[in-house]
Amino acid sequence: MVSKPASEYARETLKQIAARRLQPTPDNYQAIYDEISGQLTQPAFPQMRLRQIARVMPGQTPGQQRLLGQLEAAVEAQDWTALQRTLVGYAALGVTPVPVAVADKPGESDALNTVFAEHLARLIDNVTASLGEDDERVRQLGQELIAWLRQPMPALPETEKLLSNFSYRLSFAAEDQSAIRATLLMLLHMVFDNVAVLSQDDAWLQGQAQALRDAAVPPLTLRRLDDVQQRLKDVIFKQSESKARAIEAQRQMRELLATFIDRLAQMDESSAAYHSQLSHCAERISQVADLQALRPVLQDAMSATQAMAQKSQAMRTELHELRQRADTANAEIERLRQELERTSAQARHDPLTGALNRKGMEEALRREISGSQRHDAPLCVALLDLDNFKALNDRYGHAAGDGALLHLANVTRSAMRPQDQLARYGGEEFVLVLPGTTLEQGVEALKRLQRELSTHYFLSNEEHVLITFSAGVAQLAPEEEPASALRRADQAMYLAKRAGKNRVVAA
Template sequence: MDFAKSPSDIARETLKLLATRRLTPSPDNYRALYEEVAGTRSAPQFPATQLRQILRVMPCQTPGQKRQAELLEKAIAQQDWSMLQNVLVGYAKLGLAPAPVPPVHSASIDHLPHGLAQNLVRMVENALPALGEDDPRIHELAAQLIAFLREPTPPVTTAEQLLSNYSYRLSFAAEDQAAIRQSLLGLLRLVFENIAALSIDDAWLHGQAEALLTASTPPLTLRQLDDVQQRLKDVIFKQSEAKDRSMQAQSQMRELLATFIERLAQMDESSGSYSEQMERCAERISQATELKEITPLLEEVMAATRAVALNSRLTRAELQDLRERAETTHQEMDLLRQELDRASIQARHDPLTGSLNRKGFDEAIGREIARARRQGKPLCLALLDLDNFKSLNDRLGHEAGDDALKHLVLVTREVMRPQDQLARYGGEEFVLILPDTELTEGVKAMERLQRELTKRYFLKEKERVLITFSAGVTQLEGDDHADAIRRADQGMYLAKRAGKNRVLAA
């Protein structure tokens, strides 16, 4: 009858084996012999300490090495044997050429569907421009993969191997591009912060620099970058204008100062000559013995005095003129700064409502048309006109009409999306640019704006005034915005004819 060994028996036999085999009585040796005697085997202990020692001496210069080191650290923290194996294999593959494509011998091999292969080709081609030209190897692998996928019947196994090689290299290239993008964004923000630091005395430039910092905060979109570019152009224009005018003012002030010093020198020289002449006359008067000798001396003194007085009056008049010119120069600089501030705002915005003006609209719609064509997304325009605006002006006054326009713009900004842009097209007509919007969605958006206007009455002298509008909405289909405006205007006209406070598709 076979009885199981007790723990004490197993321990005695383990100690005997340690002595017999002349092994060091360490915990690891004891555990191994104990399991041998007991006939059991525990799960191997994860070598976290040893692996961390290896991690400390592993090279981490390239993005690929850094990525594998991060994965190894994660595998150690989770004590994951499978992850550890993948990390070691991945690290061993760094710098090696991709595995050769196995030859195809069997006639019964699965092939990629043609549609899937073409979609993969487009995916690879579309990804390449974002990777830059720093890694020629990724472009070689991409070219190899594209050429293979364009074959009539590409085998699945070969495609899988080529995709694996390409995606492995792609992960490193993407990491590099992300790091480059982050570094460039950091440099851009440093430039904006420097502009803000150097423009403390110029409120407009400081405000624009703050806006640039806000616009360049991730996550970025192409629309944000367009806004950053436009704002930076405004800043550069303002700085160049201010710099040129400042240099002119400095030149004028230098000329005024030089003239001032010259006049002071002339006054000093004139005073010195007058003093010397007076001293000579005084000495001659003291030596005179007869009245007839004194008379010409007195005439000389009077003539010299009149000359000095006249010269002083002329010099004082010139200095007064210099002071007035200096004050005028300062006033001109202040006026220029104010004009530039107004011009920078009014260049693209309507001064009454703050919405875009015609110039701002032309620039905005040009950018949105280019983006819609590039991305293949829809773009809509809505032309709206306030209903009964003339009667509102006649009944409540033009100031009330202006306030009604401001009220419409305020509600529109609160209701519409951030990417929707409003422009005053003329009088009480406004245009809304609706990116990424189909025609039916554009009509619904304008109807939603109409409903919000009915909920928010415009108050004028305690009178609640309901503001409504008629609108035409159209979708751009490869044409320019002038044709779209004409279609939207026709739709708006029909909405007016149909009873006002309506939205019609055109």
């Protein structure tokens, strides 16, 4: 067969994919390329998987240790032949189970191995410490059991008895801790709800209360709490800064109003004095006998009129300035109010990706469900889960994992319609709310997003990494609750994972 340039094989492969109406996935492309070129592409060597297997292979005996070294060397060299030879050696060698309890002397078969007893004592010590000071009886039983386990070769029957008593008491303590935690969360929610009710007119305080409510929703993780704490600190700082400026603007407004009222009072007093002077002049005019005596009266009347005109002009100018300052202060108050509302709204977004958090997603779903029912339009929700996220974290680090989540969110936003909503559901899971979309259209939209993501590689430490996701899509039925649709989408997403990942399944 005459060999052709790789570019010709590639063009022909794309033509065949289009002619056969196949999805342009990497697997389909590779299969048709191999068919056209007549060559079988060697599959990638699963180095990472084999290293994970090597870490759990037994290495207690010298023979096992020797074969384990050969296995690691074969994986490092990506040598299939050496790998096969090593696995055959393991099969021939066999694996001897390591006993938990070993008898060092005759008659000691009912005693625990000292090393195993120490591991058990450490476990009980850690469990007891995690309970705090709430249950003194559990602590006492735990200390007794630890002291017993740390003596030489503790007897198995007595160990079983002490361990049974400890675990029985521990079960009650665990139930108490669970009930205490649930009650504390309920009390916190009551406090947050009360704060929200009492601050209906303070949008900035509403946002903080909502952020605290979101933080107190199980399951709780330290990373989630740290993220919310940092986000809340930023919001509180911005809100306190904006609130101080708003209070200052309101103070200036009150001062302006007080000055305005004072000037009006002065104008009233001046007007009354002017009318009194004119009345006095009129009375003097009625008593004047000749024109010569009339001159000083007219002079007084003209002087009063000029003084009143000057005062009126000055008052008019000052009131105009007061009005301008009041308009400026009012505009500043409105600007600060909008800024506070924007700052408060940040508590409804995920701090890493900028997508909606769970609370923001619930609000968006309520709005879209209401609009869907009002206009009799379809509505879909899709649940996306990043493929191989744990492996990506293990290989490149958590910073790269966060970058991959941000990359997925940015690509998704760029490919979304303006009316679509993206929310981070938790960990590496995202939810897409697709208004005016049928189930078939939703599946096709997610497939388009997969193709878009395949054209944008994620860069980590100068290495291009292809990010993929598996997704489930569900169309809300009439009167269906959002939680039910999300569960169906989650089940469909799980099927997509089981089917090989980088797939979209309709619920």
